[in-house]
Amino acid sequence: MDFDDSAEEVALRAEARAWLDEHATRLDPDSLDEMRTYRAHTEEEDEALVEEARRWQRTKAEAGWAAPTWPAELGGRGLSPLLAGVFANEEAAYDVAGRMFSVGTDMVGPTLIEWGTDEQRSWYLPRILRADDIWCQLFSEPGAGSDLAGLSTRAIEDGDEWIITGQKVWTSGAHYSDLGILLARTDPDVPKHRGITAIAVPMRSPGVDVRPLRQIDGAIHFNEVFLDEVRVPVANTIGPVGHGWGVAMTMLTNERASIGGGGMYSFDQLAQLARAMGRDTDPVIRQRLADMYTRDEILRYLGYRVRTAAAAGRAPGPESSVMKLAVSSRYETGGDLMLEIEGAAGTLVHDDAPYGGRFQDLFMSQWAPRIGGGTDQVQRNIIGERVLGLPGDIRADKGVPFRDLPRS
Ligand SMILES: Cc1cc2nc3c(=O)[nH]c(=O)nc-3n(C[C@H](O)[C@H](O)[C@H](O)COP(=O)(O)OP(=O)(O)OC[C@H]3O[C@@H](n4cnc5c(N)ncnc54)[C@H](O)[C@@H]3O)c2cc1C
Incomplete structure (x- = not known):
């Protein structure tokens, strides 16, 4: 491949730099005092950081920089991930809280573009872009991290609502999020990768209990989330019922593709x-x-x-x-x-x-x-x-209904 910037990249870098110079302060790369770690140790610091990130995202949204890979008609710039990486690298040199809401812009947005209904896209996407709604990712559970498909939070359909009960953990930003994209088991009678459904859960619904976890360095970042018979409209289902694994793969693929920022x-x-x-x-x-x-x-x-x-x-x-x-x-x-x-x-x-x-x-x-x-x-x-083509892990649970799997 060609390691030099293409003409398109040169033009975009210049445009990004000119815009950033106008709207933000460039950090002195030689100063250790100007390093930003984006870590909050008190609730006040955390709230101030969220507000700063919200203001910055709104500024970016007005110029189409908040989610540059989204199509232009949805508020993005239709840029390739390579070109979006050019902006992210430039942004990292400025004194801004730039990547706090990437779950929404880099992961949930592209997932809704691929799997959402027209109503979901037209309601949620502009709100993600302007940080009116902050999203978190309700995937991991105490018994399902590396083996995510073994998740056991369940959602049962009751008329036009889901009733959701279970526990999520390590949920980054849940304490300041408005919505969470949740994976729930909706059919335990089929093998574990099937029978999972993705649902958008308003985080302030009755029955949602968010408990912050303190990290080893004292920083506030992630949480435990308990769900006790939380009622969510079936209209909040993202993608077809039982196809949550496909939705999750879209989201995780976009997470990896967003690598490249500062x-x-x-x-x-x-x-x-x-x-x-x-x-x-x-x-x-x-x-x-x-x-x-x-x-x-x-x-x-x-x-x-x-x-x-x-x-x-x-x-x-x-x-x-x-x-x-x-x-x-x-x-x-x-x-x-x-x-x-x-x-x-x-x-x-x-x-x-x-x-x-x-x-x-x-x-x-x-x-x-x-x-x-x-x-x-x-x-x-x-x-x-x-x-390397080495033999695969032994997967004894392949083809076995989730209900029949031994679980702790
Ligand atoms: C900073 C941070 C932010 C996070 N944010 C979120 C979030 O917003 N939303 C969310 O849903 N999750 C989030 N997570 C959770 C994260 O996805 C999980 O912690 C991760 O997938 C590992 O799962 P686990 O913690 O359950 O560990 P386990 O899966 O229990 O693993 C324990 C140990 O066993 C090893 N292990 C497990 N399976 C195998 C195997 N097959 N072969 C070899 N070794 C194995 C692991 O490598 C690890 O060392 C976050 C985690 C961190 C650290």
């Missing part, structure tokens, strides 16, 4: 930290930084490959698992390295630590990309089976 920190910022802490002449630290730089270059080329495939209309294949694994291993290496650079000061936290403890926060947040969106081990299974 990362949590750059190589330059790590090198900068080494200089600031006086560790840049230490040969071991220099070696580790070189390793980090190499990983970033590999990631850059993998990113081109994934986005080129998407631009050519090919669904992200196993290369997105290679990409996902490379991303998480990058954060593992970088997380360990930043505290090693800080030396003894690395054991401090919050305001006692250098730079207000942001590197300690980043160190601890390395586990998010290593688990969310499919764990490292699950990515390795996919690569083993679909890239």
Whole structure:
């Protein structure tokens, strides 16, 4: 492939930069004080961050940048994922809360475009675009994460309503979301991948109980969601009843295709930290930084490959698992390295630590990309089976009705 920007990319980059310069403040790439981690530790910080992200998304919506891959008639720009990645990379250089509502714009929106009814599209899409509705993803359960199809939250049809009972967990942003896209078991008499239905659940319905979970670094991010006989109109069903697995695959494929925005920190910022802490002449630290730089270059080329495939209309294949694994291993290496650079000061936290403890926060947040969106081990299974051609996992539950599966 051609690694230089095409004429189209050059023009889009210039347009994006001009618009961003007019509407936002560019971060100083050499300043460690200007790094943004988008982590809230108190409810007030969390609310302020959500409001800031909402304002920014509305600004973007007015110029068609809120969901650039959506068709122009739906408020997007009809851009390929490759070109949308150009905007996301430019946006990451500015002081904006840019990617907080990507569940709505990058995952639910494309899923509704593919599976929704005309009424659902015309009601929900403009509201997603302007962040009038914030969405969360109600997929994982205490007993169904890697084995998502084993989910047991059930929805029973009662006239023109679903009655939903069950528990979801690790739901990012559920505490500030208006709607959740939920997977429920609607037919336990068929094998587990069938008999699942996707339903849009208003998060403030009676019977929905959202309980925030505190993370190891004290940040507020995800939640447990309990559903106790929650009544939702059958009209909120997304896609055909019993085809929720197909809807979920569309959503997860779009999640992977949205890879390419700015990362949590750059190589330059790590090198900068080494200089600031006086560790840049230490040969071991220099070696580790070189390793980090190499990983970033590999990631850059993998990113081109994934986005080129998407631009050519090919669904992200196993290369997105290679990409996902490379991303998480990058954060593992970088997380360990930043505290090693800080030396003894690395054991401090919050305001006692250098730079207000942001590197300690980043160190601890390395586990998010290593688990969310499919764990490292699950990515390795996919690569083993679909890239290396190794024998598949033994799947004893294949063809067995969900009702007859042993469950804890
Ligand atoms: C930051 C973050 C945000 C998230 N946001 C959301 C969200 O918004 N909505 C949502 O629905 N979910 C969300 N999740 C949940 C996430 O999708 C799950 O945590 C993930 O899929 C793993 O499931 P689990 O936690 O149940 O672990 P399990 O599936 O129980 O896995 C436990 C361990 O066993 C290993 N394992 C499991 N199966 C296999 C296998 N076949 N072969 C080898 N090893 C295996 C795993 O790799 C892991 O190490 C989020 C998670 C994180 C970390």
